[in-house]
Amino acid sequence: MTGRKLGSADIAALLRREISKGTYRLHDRLPASRQMADEYGVARNTLREALAQLEVEGYVNTRAGSGTYITFQEKETNVAPLEDTNPLELIDARFALEPHICRLCVLHGSRQDFDLLEGLCDRMEEAVDDPVAFAEADTAFHKALAATTRNTLLIWIIDQINTVRSLDEWTRMRHLTLDGAIIKKYNAQHRQVLNAIRLREPERAANLMKEHLETARLSLTRAAET
Amino acid sequence: MTGRKLGSADIAALLRREISKGTYRLHDRLPASRQMADEYGVARNTLREALAQLEVEGYVNTRAGSGTYITFQEKETNVAPLEDTNPLELIDARFALEPHICRLCVLHGSRQDFDLLEGLCDRMEEAVDDPVAFAEADTAFHKALAATTRNTLLIWIIDQINTVRSLDEWTRMRHLTLDGAIIKKYNAQHRQVLNAIRLREPERAANLMKEHLETARLSLTRAAET
DNA sequence: TACATTTGGTTTAATTTTGGATCATCTGAC
DNA sequence: GTCAGATGATCCAAAATTAAACCAAATGTA
Numbered sequence: 356m357t358g359r360k361l362g363s364a365d366i367a368a369l370l371r372r373e374i375s376k377g378t379y380r381l382h383d384r385l386p387a388s389r390q391m392a393d394e395y396g397v398a399r400n401t402l403r404e405a406l407a408q409l410e411v412e413g414y415v416n417t418r419a420g421s422g423t424y425i426t427f428q429e430k431e432t433n434v435a436p437l438e439d440t441n442p443l444e445l446i447d448a449r450f451a452l453e454p455h456i457c458r459l460c461v462l463h464g465s466r467q468d469f470d471l472l473e474g475l476c477d478r479m480e481e482a483v484d485d486p487v488a489f490a491e492a493d494t495a496f497h498k499a500l501a502a503t504t505r506n507t508l509l510i511w512i513i514d515q516i517n518t519v520r521s522l523d524e525w526t527r528m529r530h531l532t533l534d535g536a537i538i539k540k541y542n543a544q545h546r547q548v549l550n551a552i553r554l555r556e557p558e559r560a561a562n563l564m565k566e567h568l569e570t571a572r573l574s575l576t577r578a579a580e581t
Numbered sequence: 582m583t584g585r586k587l588g589s590a591d592i593a594a595l596l597r598r599e600i601s602k603g604t605y606r607l608h609d610r611l612p613a614s615r616q617m618a619d620e621y622g623v624a625r626n627t628l629r630e631a632l633a634q635l636e637v638e639g640y641v642n643t644r645a646g647s648g649t650y651i652t653f654q655e656k657e658t659n660v661a662p663l664e665d666t667n668p669l670e671l672i673d674a675r676f677a678l679e680p681h682i683c684r685l686c687v688l689h690g691s692r693q694d695f696d697l698l699e700g701l702c703d704r705m706e707e708a709v710d711d712p713v714a715f716a717e718a719d720t721a722f723h724k725a726l727a728a729t730t731r732n733t734l735l736i737w738i739i740d741q742i743n744t745v746r747s748l749d750e751w752t753r754m755r756h757l758t759l760d761g762a763i764i765k766k767y768n769a770q771h772r773q774v775l776n777a778i779r780l781r782e783p784e785r786a787a788n789l790m791k792e793h794l795e796t797a798r799l800s801l802t803r804a805a806e807t
Numbered sequence: 808t809a810c811a812t813t814t815g816g817t818t819t820a821a822t823t824t825t826g827g828a829t830c831a832t833c834t835g836a837c
Numbered sequence: 838g839t840c841a842g843a844t845g846a847t848c849c850a851a852a853a854t855t856a857a858a859c860c861a862a863a864t865g866t867a
Contacts, residue, residue, distance in 0.1 A: 360824070362853065364610045364650065371608070387814060398855045403816080419815045420863035440734040448734045451681030459673060487598075508666040508674045512738055519734075588842070613825060624844045629826080645826045646852030 361397050366405035369395070374414055374427055385415065385423040440519060446572045448516065452509070453497065453568065454561035457548060459504035461557040468503040472549050475499060480542050489538050496545060537574050544570065587623050592631035595621070600640055600653055610648040611641065672798045674742065678735070679723065679794065680787035683774060685730035687783040694729040698775050701725060706768050715764050722771060763800050770796065 373379055385391065388406070392399040406423055409415045417423035460468070475496040482489040494517055501513035544567040551560035599605055611617065611632075618628040632649055635641045643649030686694070701722040708714035720743050727739035770793040777786035 360854075362610065362648065362824090364608070364648070368606075368609050388816095389814085399815095400817095400856085401854060404853090406815095417815070418863080419861070420813075422814065422863095440732075440737075444732045444734045447681075447685060447730070447732050448738065451678045451685075451735065455673075455677035459677075504673070506666075506670045506673050508670045508742070509677065511666075512674065512741075515738075515741075516734070615825085625826095626845085627843060630843095632826095643826070644852080646824075646850075648825065648853095 361395065361401070363401045363404035363408065366395055366397060366402055367408045370405060370409060371412075371414060374425060379425050381425055381427065383425045385425070387422070442575055443572075445516065445519065446568060446575065449571075450565065450568050452512065452516075453500070454564045456500055456504055456509060456513075457552060457560035457564045458557040459506060459509070460500055460552045461555050461560060463505045464503045464552060468499070469549065469553050472496065472499055472503070472552075476542065476545050476549060479538075479545065483535055483538050483542070486538070489541075493541070537570075540570060541567070587621065587627075589623075589627045589630035589634065592621055592623060592628055593634045596631060596635055597638075597640060600635075600651060605651050607651050607653065609651045611651070613648065668801055669798075671742065672794060672801065675797075676791065676794050678738065678742075679726070680790045682726050682730055682735060682739075683778060683786035683790045684783040685732060685735070686726055686778045687781050687786060689731045690729045690778060694725070695775065695779050698722065698725055698729070698778075702768065702771050702775060705764075705771060709761055709764050709768070712764070715767075719767070763796075766796060767793070 370379075379385060385406075386394070388399055388402055392402040395402065406415060406417055410417055414425070414427045415423050416426045475492055478492040479489055479496065482492055498510075498513055498517060501510045504510070544563065548560055548563045548567060551563055596605075605611060612620070614625055614628055614632070618625040621628065632641060632643055636643055636649075640651070640653045641649050642652045701718055704718040705715055705722065708718055724736075724739055724743060727736045730736070770789065774786055774789045774793060777789055
């Protein structure tokens with residue numbers, strides 16, 4: 356996997372990301388082409404082709420004899436810090452958010468909301484043997500809970516969190532923790548939470564959600580130890 | 582599920598998911614067909630068929646001798662919704678976040694953190710007659726609380742929230758609610774919260790924060806009625 | 808100003824990588 | 838048994854990467 360030869364398209368993608376990430380900023384001069392080629396372990400030709408592509412896309416502007424300069428103003432948004440977070444931090448954040456979200460669900464939820472959540476529970480139960488499908492339904496469930504609060508801000512926050520959660524190696528790690536037994540336990544807990552919400556018992560719902568998250572935290576730390 | 586052989590349709594579904602998820606992004610080059618076939622444990626023929634299907638669907642574009650490239654722009658996301666939120670929603674979100682942040686402060690806070698918070702309390706008390714200065718110190722206080730948790734994600738969330746809060750008409754509305762009496766009450770509550778954290782009493786700290794937010798909510802609704 | 812250095816620009820040919828295509832065979836479902 | 842689909846091996850041709858050498862523009866320095 357790692358030994359693969361890089362092509363100009365790969366380098367272009369790499370640099371695009373560096374620029375977006377802020378490693379290189381507007382008006383900065385990139386290192387000399389020979390040096391960059393060396394750093395990335397690629398021929399200068401290849402690197403030059405990557406830069407040419409980026410120039411077409413408007414990321415950079417290169418002047419003979421002088422250098423290559425960034426000409427790209429990243430829209431000031433903000434997925435960057437999110438990428439530095441880790442699964443345990445995520446669980447803590449969910450500990451903060453989701454129990455209270457349950458309380459708000461009790462306040463603002465309607466029959467339709469609950470039926471929708473019920474449907475997602477069904478989907479999760481059908482997916483006991485398919486961690487990928489389960490994870491998808493699980494995400495949808497927690498998103499639907501947020502939506503039930505009718506609180507734009509909370510919905511947005513949960514959305515952001517889910518974006519992170521779906522990235523990169525997380526998923527792999529996540530699936531490590533998802534065997535059939537765990538999934539069954541999660542399913543039972545989801546049902547309990549939903550029932551408490553249906554019965555309009557905010558504190559019980561919140562507490563059940565805490566239990567659920569505690570379970571998730573446990574299986575996560577356990578997976579991390581192996 | 583695990584025993585059955587994967588077919589081209591399965592691989593196509595898998596890749597579609599990877600692309601939507603962002604594992605592979607626009608302009609990225611996929612691994613070589615031989616390599617991917619190997620990774621997914623299928624024959625190259627099978628994998629090529631999957632790619633052919635994805636090409637028809639417009640997910641990728643494959644060029645002989647070069648590679649196959651992602652040509653799919655996942656839905657653009659989502660900073661706007663933050664601007665549609667309102668002060669009451671904000672309070673609810675803070676109700677979710679800040680009590681738990683207090684608990685985490687108890688866990689992760691050091692002497693230095695507490696001294697810093699103490700300093701901010703001082704600043705707020707000096708600003709009883711200056712709503713603008715008070716509001717600044719107040720924001721700083723709640724940010725510092727988040728920072729004390731050491732949780733990147735929570736810090737980021739609070740940051741985002743504060744960005745919204747500092748915008749537009751909010752400030753005006755906010756200052757309506759800030760007479761000297763309210764400010765004094767807030768200050769007392771801030772001190773109480775900080776003390777509970779210092780004494781390492783997580784639940785008391787959380788409850789005091791809830792009280793504080795309840796006060797804020799009240800003065801907000803009262804201001805809205807006038 | 809004159810000169811040396813650094814930078815990007817270009818060309819070349821050899822090599823490597825990549826997808827395209829075919830075919831005999833194996834496997835599982837009906 | 839039949840048949841659709843997966844397999845794995847092989848050969849092909851298109852395209853890209855490489856490496857080395859040389860050119861030209863910009864820059865820095867004495």
